[in-house]
Amino acid sequence: MAGVEITDTFVRRTxxxxxxxEVAWRELAEVRIITTADGPFAEDVFFVLIGATGKGCVVPHSAADPAFLGRLQALPGFDNEKVVEAMVCTADRQFLVWRAQRPDGGRAN
Incomplete structure (x- = not known):
């Protein structure tokens, strides 16, 4: 069955x-938003969750419930301004909205 499952432990898209x-929340390393020029009658905003190993999960905006968005916004340094910019974008673009901090305080590569 196709769909998105968001739990306290992981995000999975079948x-x-x-x-x-699938990506586990504890392994989350980066969050991007990809927009396309396909809207408004087709899905055109996608959250891309990337784990520390490089594997990830794409969540269509239509599957992003308020709890999911709240969890993203609670990430330290999450860039809400980039989210707003992405939500009004009508072109094919990528927006980096969060990257995990390295233990030394810098951003992960």
């Missing part, structure tokens, strides 16, 4: 062909 994308 694609129509049965493939599964």
């Amino acid at each position: 694609l129509a062909d049965g493939r599964v994308e």
Whole structure:
């Protein structure tokens, strides 16, 4: 069954062909928003969650409930201004809205 499952432990997206994308919250390293010029009658905003190992999960905006958005906004240094910029974008773009801090205080590569 295709769909997105968001829990306190992980975010998982099952694609129509049965493939599964998943990232654990504790392994989250980066959050991006990708926008496309496909709207307004097709999905055109996607949250991309990338884990420390490089694997990730794409969450369509339509599946991003308030609890999911709240969890993202609670990440230290989350860039809400970039989210607003992404939400009004009508072009094919990527927005980096959060990256995990390294133990030394710098941003992860």
